[in-house]
Amino acid sequence: xxxxxxxxxxxxxxxxxxxxxRLLFDSKAIFEDQLEAVERTSRDRGTEYTDLSLLTDGLRAxxxxxxxxxxxxxxxxxxxxxxxxxDTPGHIQYTRNMVTGASTADLAIILIDARKGVLEQSRxxxxxxxxxxxxxxxxxxxxxxxxxxxxxxxxxxxxxFTAFASKLNAPDLTFIPISALLGDNVVSRSQNMPWYNGSxxxxxxxxxxxxxxxxxxxxxxxxxxxxxxxxxTDPALHDYRGYAGQVAGGVLKPGDEVMHLPSGLSTRIxxxxxxxxxxxxxxxxxxxxxxxxxxxxxxxxxxxxxxxNQPHAAQELEAMVCWMTDASKLGPRTKLTIKHTTRTARxxxxxxxxxxxxxxxxxxxxxxxxxxxEIGRVSxxxxxxxxxxxxxxNRLTGGFILVDESTNNxxxxxxxxxxx
Amino acid sequence: xxxxxxxxxxxxxxxxxxxxxxxxxxxxxxxxxLLFSGGKDSIVMLRIAEKAFWPAPIPFPLMHVDTGHNFxxxxxxxxxxxxxxxxxxxxxxxxxSIDAGRVVEETGRRASRNRLQTTTLLDAIEENEFDAVFGGxxxxxxxxxxxxxxxxxxxxxxxxxxxxxxPELWNLYNAKIRKGEHIxxxxxxxxxxxxxxxxxxxxxxxxxxxxxxxxxxxxxxxxMLLADNPWITRGDDEPLFEAVVRYRTVGxxxxxxxxxxxxxxxxEIIDEIxxxxxxxxxxxxxxxxxxxxxxxxxxxxxxx
Numbered sequence: 001x002x003x004x005x006x007x008x009x010x011x012x013x014x015x016x017x018x019x020x021x022r023l024l025f026d027s028k029a030i031f032e033d034q035l036e037a038v039e040r041t042s043r044d045r046g047t048e049y050t051d052l053s054l055l056t057d058g059l060r061a062x063x064x065x066x067x068x069x070x071x072x073x074x075x076x077x078x079x080x081x082x083x084x085x086x087d088t089p090g091h092i093q094y095t096r097n098m099v100t101g102a103s104t105a106d107l108a109i110i111l112i113d114a115r116k117g118v119l120e121q122s123r124x125x126x127x128x129x130x131x132x133x134x135x136x137x138x139x140x141x142x143x144x145x146x147x148x149x150x151x152x153x154x155x156x157x158x159x160x161f162t163a164f165a166s167k168l169n170a171p172d173l174t175f176i177p178i179s180a181l182l183g184d185n186v187v188s189r190s191q192n193m194p195w196y197n198g199s200x201x202x203x204x205x206x207x208x209x210x211x212x213x214x215x216x217x218x219x220x221x222x223x224x225x226x227x228x229x230x231x232x233t234d235p236a237l238h239d240y241r242g243y244a245g246q247v248a249g250g251v252l253k254p255g256d257e258v259m260h261l262p263s264g265l266s267t268r269i270x271x272x273x274x275x276x277x278x279x280x281x282x283x284x285x286x287x288x289x290x291x292x293x294x295x296x297x298x299x300x301x302x303x304x305x306x307x308x309n310q311p312h313a314a315q316e317l318e319a320m321v322c323w324m325t326d327a328s329k330l331g332p333r334t335k336l337t338i339k340h341t342t343r344t345a346r347x348x349x350x351x352x353x354x355x356x357x358x359x360x361x362x363x364x365x366x367x368x369x370x371x372x373x374e375i376g377r378v379s380x381x382x383x384x385x386x387x388x389x390x391x392x393x394n395r396l397t398g399g400f401i402l403v404d405e406s407t408n409n410x411x412x413x414x415x416x417x418x419x420x
Numbered sequence: 421x422x423x424x425x426x427x428x429x430x431x432x433x434x435x436x437x438x439x440x441x442x443x444x445x446x447x448x449x450x451x452x453x454l455l456f457s458g459g460k461d462s463i464v465m466l467r468i469a470e471k472a473f474w475p476a477p478i479p480f481p482l483m484h485v486d487t488g489h490n491f492x493x494x495x496x497x498x499x500x501x502x503x504x505x506x507x508x509x510x511x512x513x514x515x516x517s518i519d520a521g522r523v524v525e526e527t528g529r530r531a532s533r534n535r536l537q538t539t540t541l542l543d544a545i546e547e548n549e550f551d552a553v554f555g556g557x558x559x560x561x562x563x564x565x566x567x568x569x570x571x572x573x574x575x576x577x578x579x580x581x582x583x584x585x586x587p588e589l590w591n592l593y594n595a596k597i598r599k600g601e602h603i604x605x606x607x608x609x610x611x612x613x614x615x616x617x618x619x620x621x622x623x624x625x626x627x628x629x630x631x632x633x634x635x636x637x638x639x640x641x642x643x644m645l646l647a648d649n650p651w652i653t654r655g656d657d658e659p660l661f662e663a664v665v666r667y668r669t670v671g672x673x674x675x676x677x678x679x680x681x682x683x684x685x686x687x688e689i690i691d692e693i694x695x696x697x698x699x700x701x702x703x704x705x706x707x708x709x710x711x712x713x714x715x716x717x718x719x720x721x722x723x724x
Contacts, residue, residue, distance in 0.1 A: 339594065
């Protein structure tokens with residue numbers, strides 16, 4: 001059994017909470033005491049139906065105001081897979097939360113109301129999903145029961161969205177007609193839509209192939225922590241020096257020739273250690289400890305790669321940045337702390353090339369700054385080289401966060417483009 | 421060429437993520453500590469810490485916030501485990517906080533030291549100058565926890581502000597704090613109760629005996645079975661009876677309930693949990709039943 005992480009996009013009106021509630025309920029991930037609490041609160045508020053959004057809206061302010069404030073993580077499992085849902089709110093701080101939820105997602109579900117068709121917000125959801133390089137996208141055309149399960153209506157929406165998605169360079173795209181309320185095509189295939197030959201949503205989630213979404217080609221091992229037991233009592237451990245980290249790309253094997261950055265020195269992997277014994281290979285997302293044949297001065301923030309396949313050692317970065325705070329703006333000369341893989345440096349914004357309208361994809365080149373929830377193309381200069389790849393090639397060596405130096409808050413998320 | 425399938429099992433993914441989180445903390449903070457109560461989640465967390473730094477010892481101390489209302493089996497287990505690891509254990513005692521006048525003991529039939537723990541915990545963090553504190557909380561436990569970050573920022577007063585949390589993207593965690601502030605770190609955020617048990621089975625991890633079915637004198641309160649003990653005030657309408665029970669969670673003995681169960685092995689516990697229809701906190705924690713937002717309110721104050 002493996003894990004699929006997926007993000008859901010859509011507002012309450014699209015039936016997102018109903019859909020999540022149904023997935024959780026039908027997979028028995030909602031428990032009686034949780035359901036009783038939700039039913040009690042629904043009754044107290046005078047709602048006639050059981051409001052499943054109360055399951056995810058956990059904070060007092062959310063329940064009082066009937067809104068979702070933050071990304072909520074929900075868990076369920078079927079015999080085939082464990083699922084982690086990043087449920088992002090539809091209204092407040094949408095972009096910031098969706099970018100956060102999508103950053104780790106293998107798949108995103110965008111809900112569309114079959115009566116309303118492809119709206120501005122559907123385009124925005126699709127754009128953010130592709131910007132964050134979520135490898136699989138599902139367009140769930142919901143409320144099919146309200147359009148008489150019309151194949152024609154479904155095809156209209158499919159065509160309209162496909163035309164738009166081609167402009168985005170959208171990844172694997174799947175369309176599923178559903179009724180979250182009545183359960184059509186959610187867990188099992190619907191009798192009401194004999195014209196639909198595809199999978200139910202849950203069947204798709206259980207079977208979509210994600211193992212090859214990771215980068216298994218470019219060896220990238222950001223050194224996270226140096227392990228030196230230095231126990232005088234155990235001579236075997238006295239000289240032990242291991243480089244601990246989580247594989248960010250490629251497949252590492254003992255005996256492989258590897259290169260250390262920034263030194264550029266080459267050596268071989270002596271062994272790949274874990275608490276449970278040495279392993280014959282390591283790939284993302286494994287956390288392992290490498291021992292190398294030669295003594296090289298290696299510390300946290302360094303990178304281990306292959307001599308003939310190196311990331312770019314860059315102090316000038318081009319990136320798409322999403323700004324996540326209303327306390328300040330990003331503009332030329334803004335100074336920030338940047339964290340990329342295990343390396344932290346200082347960054348200076350050299351230029352804001354344009355601000356992107358996430359609804360129309362229009363590039364505003366006259367923009368002077370980025371505010372909360374705005375996205376733009378930015379040039380940065382950093383105080384020490386970062387070992388980067390294009391975000392499109394590797395999400396782990398292409399993504400970074402920006403931290404405000406006065407408040408220590410995380411204020412931006414960046415995706416590297418045109419690495420050189 | 422035969423195409424190798426690089427599928428990774430859910431427990432391997434969760435373990436790798438938790439190890440990554442632990443190493444980030446060890447690399448970026450000066451004085452971390454790991455909350456160890458002898459409960460199953462903290463036992464799993466401790467095993468992950470062993471794995472993360474092997475063959476070196478765990479590079480931070482453990483801390484137990486001791487309400488004084490303990491199950492003796494759990495304290496015995498705690499001390500034995502600490503000794504095996506050669507780790508340093510800091511015991512922060514609620515009794516000491518009461519004796520020092522920092523908190524006042526609750527009175528009455530439902531008196532509990534659950535809420536008092538927060539002061540003891542925050543005082544201990546301040547005294548020891550801990551800047552990162554590992555907790556075993558999971559997002560599936562409770563709906564306020566579903567929204568908490570892996571690196572959860574706490575201000576000078578130890579408070580959590582759920583509306584003003586730092587965004588958390590990819591596997592990048594923001595460890596920046598000022599002196600006096602700290603980060604609560606939850607490496608098991610993405611684990612479910614069933615994952616914890618599956619992991620305990622796979623790794624052959626020892627757990628305290630009270631997790632397995634045993635005979636115990638209990639009484640019923642609010643639909644929960646509470647054990648008779650010296651710290652609890654039992655009413656005349658709450659008669660004691662002998663039952664075969666086990667614990668799903670381990671907390672303060674005055675507010676942690678047992679469930680009727682015959683599960684005597686980890687496998688039987690897993691079968692039982694897979695079939696159960698009530699959450700572990702709903703079944704066994706009086707502290708969460710106080711109100712709809714009981715957990716959120718305690719967490720804001722600085723609770724685990």
